[in-house]
Each structure stands twice: as C-alpha cells, then as structure tokens.
Amino acid sequence: MNKQPIGLFDSGIGGTSIWKEVVKLLPNENTIYLADSKNAPYGEKTSEEIVALAIKNTEILISKGCKLIIVACNTATTNAISYLRKHYNVPFIGIEPAIKPAVLFSKTGAIGILATKGTLSSKLFEKTTKEYAKNSTTIEQEGTGLVPLIEAGKLNSQEITQLLEKYLKPMLIYNIDHLVLGCTHYPYLIPQIKKIVGKNVKIIDSGEAVAKQTKAILEKHCLNSEIKNSKPHKFYVNVDETVLRNILNNVSEDFVIESINF
Known part of the structure; x- marks a missing residue:
C-alpha cells in the first residue's frame, strides 16, 4: 500500500481530460496536478524548450512526493519522456496519439x-x-x-x-x-x-487507456493504495484559475486549487 500521490502535468488544463479518467478508475488514489498554462501551448515550442519544461514540472512533482508521474501532454510525451525515464527514478506514464x-x-x-x-x-x-x-x-x-x-x-x-x-x-x-x-x-x-x-x-482519445495503464503500473510496482483517498485532489496553477475551476466543477467537488509561480 502506498498513500503517496500520483502526479500529472500538462501545458494547462488539457490534461484534466486524462485526470478525470484516472480518478474515475482509481478512487483510492490521491493526485497532484500541475497546470502550466503560463507556458502553453507546448506544441509551438522547440524540442529543447519542451524538455526543459518537462524537467521543471517533474522536479516539482517529485519534491511533493509523487510516486508516479503522468505526462498528461502529447507534446511533452513525444519530446521528453525518454529523457525523463533515463534521469528520474519514478515510473512515468506517457500520452501518445492512439x-x-x-x-x-x-x-x-x-x-x-x-x-x-x-x-x-x-x-x-x-x-x-x-x-x-x-x-x-x-x-x-x-x-x-x-x-x-x-x-x-x-x-x-x-x-x-x-x-x-x-x-x-x-x-x-x-x-x-x-x-x-x-x-x-x-x-x-x-x-x-x-x-x-x-x-x-x-x-x-487516450484518457481511458492511460488510466488503465496507470493502474497496471501501480500494481506492477506495488505502489497502489488499498484505502480510499480521503484528501482533496490538489491543482497548482500559474495563471488565473477561473477556466480550470469551471472545468473541474463539472466533474468533481473534491479538489483544491492553489496559485503558485512555476
């Protein structure tokens, strides 16, 4: 049993489409989500810039104790996940076009x-x-x-x-x-x-498949929690939180949003 959170990051609110499926399939798990809207869209940046942003987000999530990280962004996955897997000692789940x-x-x-x-x-x-x-x-x-x-x-x-x-x-x-x-x-x-x-x-889209893969990897590494999550899911944003809050209000009541500079 492992009560540490699952981390997710994306260039903004898009990865919440993945987050919804993960939370639905894995109700025992707590999550931390980084919405890097300040740097959106990642898809218009160079590969080097994307890797740098992925490193920044990964290190924030690791510092907050995340046991597994979902790169909830196709662009960050296709450009950076091989680097992340080589340099960090946590499992990573990526998002590729299906x-x-x-x-x-x-x-x-x-x-x-x-x-x-x-x-x-x-x-x-x-x-x-x-x-x-x-x-x-x-x-x-x-x-x-x-x-x-x-x-x-x-x-x-x-x-x-x-x-x-x-x-x-x-x-x-x-x-x-x-x-x-x-x-x-x-x-x-x-x-x-x-x-x-x-x-x-x-x-x-990839949401359901990513949730299933997350479940499989948690079980493989004995990282899954067997007790229902009692903490609110935490979202960190670096721009105005209004759009994110509006989206989350349609799918969950169990979350908190905090604005930080990252």
Missing part, C-alpha cells in the same frame, strides 16, 4: 490525426506512425490556435468552430472513419467535432 487502435479498426484504411506541431514533428510520433500506419492513409493536421482558445475558456466560440471546420473538413475528402485526437486539450472539443465529422467517424 494511432494503433485507429488503424486496427479502420474499415476505409484512412484515419485523421489532429495534433500539435510539437507532436507531429517529434521522432516518437514518426516512429509510431511508421510502425502502425505504414499500410494506411494518415491525414495529419496541426491544430494551430486551438489550445490558446481552450485555455481562454472559449470552448463553444465561433473561433473554435471556424478552426475546426478548416482543419477537419479536408480530412473527410479522404473518407477517414477514425479521427485521433493527439492533444489532451482536444477532448473538450468533441461536441463541436462530432457536428463537423458526422456519426460515421469515430473519435479516439
């Missing part, structure tokens, strides 16, 4: 991938695509501008709708039947995405 299941279940042989520039240009993404999608048509699209709008709380704005139509409608020409969301911010746009791509395109 290309494998999309290709496996595709009937048309064509899938769409909506992700950040940082993810699409990473070596890990290139390796994963070559391994699983070499016999499929993959339509890759950078979601430029989406993360800042989500961070600003404009989930249902006209700006979001216009960008999604611009990015997704060309994919439909290729007869995609699966759309992979390669950024943890994007699941919050699923209602709008469904209106554009229609019912024949299955939308895939």
Whole structure:
C-alpha cells in the first residue's frame, strides 16, 4: 500500500481530460496536478524548450512526493519522456496519439490525426506512425490556435468552430472513419467535432487507456493504495484559475486549487 500521490502535468488544463479518467478508475488514489498554462501551448515550442519544461514540472512533482508521474501532454510525451525515464527514478506514464487502435479498426484504411506541431514533428510520433500506419492513409493536421482558445475558456466560440471546420473538413475528402485526437486539450472539443465529422467517424482519445495503464503500473510496482483517498485532489496553477475551476466543477467537488509561480 502506498498513500503517496500520483502526479500529472500538462501545458494547462488539457490534461484534466486524462485526470478525470484516472480518478474515475482509481478512487483510492490521491493526485497532484500541475497546470502550466503560463507556458502553453507546448506544441509551438522547440524540442529543447519542451524538455526543459518537462524537467521543471517533474522536479516539482517529485519534491511533493509523487510516486508516479503522468505526462498528461502529447507534446511533452513525444519530446521528453525518454529523457525523463533515463534521469528520474519514478515510473512515468506517457500520452501518445492512439494511432494503433485507429488503424486496427479502420474499415476505409484512412484515419485523421489532429495534433500539435510539437507532436507531429517529434521522432516518437514518426516512429509510431511508421510502425502502425505504414499500410494506411494518415491525414495529419496541426491544430494551430486551438489550445490558446481552450485555455481562454472559449470552448463553444465561433473561433473554435471556424478552426475546426478548416482543419477537419479536408480530412473527410479522404473518407477517414477514425479521427485521433493527439492533444489532451482536444477532448473538450468533441461536441463541436462530432457536428463537423458526422456519426460515421469515430473519435479516439487516450484518457481511458492511460488510466488503465496507470493502474497496471501501480500494481506492477506495488505502489497502489488499498484505502480510499480521503484528501482533496490538489491543482497548482500559474495563471488565473477561473477556466480550470469551471472545468473541474463539472466533474468533481473534491479538489483544491492553489496559485503558485512555476
């Protein structure tokens, strides 16, 4: 039994889409979440900048006693997780675009991938695509501008709708039947995405799979807690907390938010 918290970090609020699934599957576990909105979006930064931010966030979570760290950001995972695993003595769970299941279940042989520039240009993404999608048509699209709008709380704005139509409608020409969301911010746009791509395109994100992997790794390392968590989940933010609080209020009452400079 281990009562130490699970740590998560992301370039803002997007990783809460992962956090929700982890807490749902693992109610005995306590969590600490770093929302690094000040440096969002990670996807527009260089690989070196992304690694530096991942190191900073990891060291904060380790200093707070986290027993396992979820890199709840596709861009940080694809650019930094190999470095983190080599240099820190805690288990890491990463987030990669779910290309494998999309290709496996595709009937048309064509899938769409909506992700950040940082993810699409990473070596890990290139390796994963070559391994699983070499016999499929993959339509890759950078979601430029989406993360800042989500961070600003404009989930249902006209700006979001216009960008999604611009990015997704060309994919439909290729007869995609699966759309992979390669950024943890994007699941919050699923209602709008469904209106554009229609019912024949299955939308895939990584939340549930990451929660299951977290459970497996905790058990493997004998780090899981067998007593229900009695502490509130803790969120640290480095910008105004309003958008994060609004999102969390829809899914949980058991949390506290603290503003710190990191």
